[in-house]
Amino acid sequence: MSAPPHSPHGVADLCAAGTALYEQALRDGRVGAGQADTAAPCLLSLGLLHPVVDDLAQLEPVPPALVLHRLLRASGARIAEERHREERLAALFEPLMRVTGGPAAATEPGSLLILSGTERINGAITEAMAEATSEVLCVQPNSHYSGPRGEAAQPVAMARDQALLDRGCRIRTLYQHTQRHMPLVLARYEQLRGDAEARTLDEVTDRLIAIDGAVAFIPAGEDGRLALEVRHPALLTYFTTTFDRLWRLATPMYPRAVRRPSLDGVTPRQRAIAALLVEGHTDAVIADRLGMNVRTARVHIAKLAATLGSDSRAQLGYLIGKSGILDREQSQGQGSGPAG
Known part of the structure; x- marks a missing residue:
């Protein structure tokens, strides 16, 4: 029977098999190379074991103190490089901030910002949601869930939404009635755990994500590759007020669905x-x-x-x-x- 596949990892995430074999090598002074190749090949690649000079079929452990010193030195080098990077960025942008003028321009974030590219847009939304403390309001028209783009976006959205719900925040979402039985939408609410609600309308606005009344994201182009990050207080008030009015008119879908009545045989x-x-x-x-x-x-x-x-x-x-x-x-x- 072949050994289970060994997933790559770093020293900080040393697997159980690797830890056990390294402890054995420290106690016994050495272990067989075949045993390491089968049970914990990571020990060689991470530099925790190395071949015995006079017997290449055996491996001996590198002392833990030496390994720790080596890792801390590498970590220190990374920290120093990051500090140098911060200094270079500060040196680059300090004169540019003076050019744009005024203390307000240098200290206050822009109230409107164009985001270009799916990765940049998702990154900004994820970062804003990670800082949320209260509620996220979403409008998701049918077009957002249509085709490969909607399917590709779902895992990213699910991960950040669940993380937000786990912190005790609330998510309210408006869909179109035609999405009430859409598999992608139904799967979302089968998986989410927490204070999530959804309602539907015949028509909704274009896509909106409003977070804590502090920042909102709306499309800035038809292909989904441009978005507008909004932090202007008046616009944010307009978005949240409009959402709440639509919410009161909408038909509950989750967690408790309500069937819309027919009038004289007209659905x-x-x-x-x-x-x-x-x-x-x-x-x-x-x-x-x-x-x-x-x-x-x-x-x-x-x-x-x-x-x-x-x-x-x-x-x-x-x-x-x-x-x-x-x-x-x-x-x-x-x-x-x-x-x-």
Whole structure:
């Protein structure tokens, strides 16, 4: 039976097998090279064992004091290099800070900052969330979860979200109704542990992540490669106020899901489509705003037409207005919105 694979690690993370064999070598004075190759090859690569001069089939231990001295010297060199790097950065940016003028420019972080590249954006969000102490507000439209980009972003988001929840913080997220049964979204709430809530709307704004009312991130381009980091107090107040108003109008999805009622055989999704039809939007625009494909939108339009007895697009708009379904939905929403 072959030995289990040996995962690479450093001296600070010495494996149990390596520790046991190194202790044996210190007690006995040496161990067999074959034994080390099988049980703990890390001891050779980390310089804790070396071949005996007159018997290459045997390995003897390097004294722990010598190993510790060597490691501390290397650590000291790294610390010194980091200090030199800090000095070089300070020397580089000090004159530049004087050029940009004024003590405010030198001491206060920018209220608006463009972030370029997925790695830079994720790094900034992760750093801000690591400092969070209260609550994160998120708006996640359907487009963010579509395709490979959404799947690739999920593990990164899950790790930082769970770390935040583990610190006792809260996460509230708004999705579109079309995402209520999306596997990627469902998997997220099956795995997260802590104070996480989710609600849904027919339409949501573009993506938003607002952290503690102190910083927010919004898209600055259509391809997701540019983001705007916002620290301006007035804008942050606007974002959080808008989110809270949408939250009160939204339908709970997690941790307790609420089923949206139908009115006279017209489903909530069909009512949302009806509202956009009355506004004169095309099938493509309706599909985009509600987070579905055009074919699905047309299926819902056909079902709505059949329910209302319409034979044409023009007649459908007239019958929607005559039926009063949009008026009743509005009055129902004003009277029984979920508590915030």
